[in-house]
Amino acid sequence: MVEKVFKTLDDLVDLLEERGVDISDASSRDYAKRVLEKHGYYNLINGYNKLFLDTESETVRYRAGTTMKEINALYQFDRVLRDIFFRYILEAETHVKSLISYYFSETHGHKNYLIYTNFNTALRDSESKITSLIAEIQRQTATHSNDPSISHYLKTHGYIPLWVLNNILTLGTISKFYSLMLPQERQNISRCFNIMDKELESSLAYISTVRNFCAHGNRLYCFRTKKPLSTTPYHQLLAIEQNQSGEYLKGKRDLFACLIALKRLLSKNDYKRMSKEIYRAIGTLDKKLNLLTRSEIMNEMGFPQNWRTLNSL
Incomplete structure (x- = not known):
């Protein structure tokens, strides 16, 4: 088993870039370091990289077009989702x-x-x-x-x-x-x-x-x-x-x-409010997606495409 050793923010960004995350300029590198510093590599990357991984690769590789902004957008969406469901x-x-x-x-x-x-x-x-x-x-x-x-x-x-x-x-x-x-x-x-x-x-x-x-x-x-x-x-x-x-x-x-x-x-009123909040959160995420699709996110959530029909049932 390979020992987990400490890595600096630059080391972690280098690792992500080696694995295919698009960190092609200074601006995207600075952004990657900021979000890793704020949320942590384990919480952000290990927690939300599943949909971005190249499933055909034998090693850890990201799908072409993966960016830290999109990974972070999914992370932020999940935070909003937790708040909605918890309330x-x-x-x-x-x-x-x-x-x-x-x-x-x-x-x-x-x-x-x-x-x-x-x-x-x-x-x-x-x-x-x-x-x-x-x-x-x-x-x-x-x-x-x-x-x-x-x-x-x-x-x-x-x-x-x-x-x-x-x-x-x-x-x-x-x-x-x-x-x-x-x-x-x-x-x-x-x-x-x-x-x-x-x-x-x-x-x-x-x-x-x-x-x-x-x-x-x-x-x-x-x-x-x-x-x-x-x-x-x-x-x-x-x-x-x-x-x-x-x-x-x-x-x-x-x-x-x-x-x-x-x-x-x-x-009925509380449920409709909750449904509306979820719908808005999905819409906000959708605007930030470039690689992933709305359907991929909905599938992970277990939501059928007609889930909002529940409002009228």
């Missing part, structure tokens, strides 16, 4: 947390979320899942013990109401909480979105994964996951192509799947 996932998260705290507290009281029998013990592996959930709630509570709202309720009342606790629980934990609630409570919540409880469970788990990607600054436009979103009527209505196994090729394990999930969880 609207938070909207859905707030709504779901509010519904969970309401319907759980209505049945069990506002402080009984640590009682094992208040969850669905009939589920497969319920003992380990419920025990793990309770332990995770306790861990997150302890981690945020200095939070003013948490410390106030603990000192004043000796407990934390679920609607207060929701503010510190992660979406991943809330997703697990929902999956372990009693069937009637789950259905009361899912009816608020006009979907089945299993569909809501799948949507929450999916957007939770994407939320984590956004929060940690990971590449989002080419997001993929092993666990697919459950199939929805939108997949058929959009006439998305299927593989030999019958799974839809888009909207199941990619970023478009997250958009489908949010279509079901956001209000």
Whole structure:
């Protein structure tokens, strides 16, 4: 294995030029050094060079016409995309947390979320899942013990109401909480979105994964996951192509799947605003593309060409 050694900015620019990136004059060289200094070689190049690579080359070579400006344009687009998805996932998260705290507290009281029998013990592996959930709630509570709202309720009342606790629980934990609630409570919540409880469970788990990607600054436009979103009527209505196994090729394990999930969880107005922001971001990137095409970007995102039809469905 070749040892990774320190390289100066000039060394890195030389390396990119040797591999085929068009850095043909002083101006483009200065630009390359500035963006590498600002964003880092690993984040910018290793993170966003996939579409620019010559797939027929046995060594790392870039397609003719690759420039640092276009690589950086894709990087900036992904930052905008993360911001859009993160903001609207938070909207859905707030709504779901509010519904969970309401319907759980209505049945069990506002402080009984640590009682094992208040969850669905009939589920497969319920003992380990419920025990793990309770332990995770306790861990997150302890981690945020200095939070003013948490410390106030603990000192004043000796407990934390679920609607207060929701503010510190992660979406991943809330997703697990929902999956372990009693069937009637789950259905009361899912009816608020006009979907089945299993569909809501799948949507929450999916957007939770994407939320984590956004929060940690990971590449989002080419997001993929092993666990697919459950199939929805939108997949058929959009006439998305299927593989030999019958799974839809888009909207199941990619970023478009997250958009489908949010279509079901956001209000109509919020979804339309989100769709408009994504459309504008794609349009802004499109103006900066010379080598790549809009279709290549959309394909990496898992977006079908008719994705905006979702607005009217």
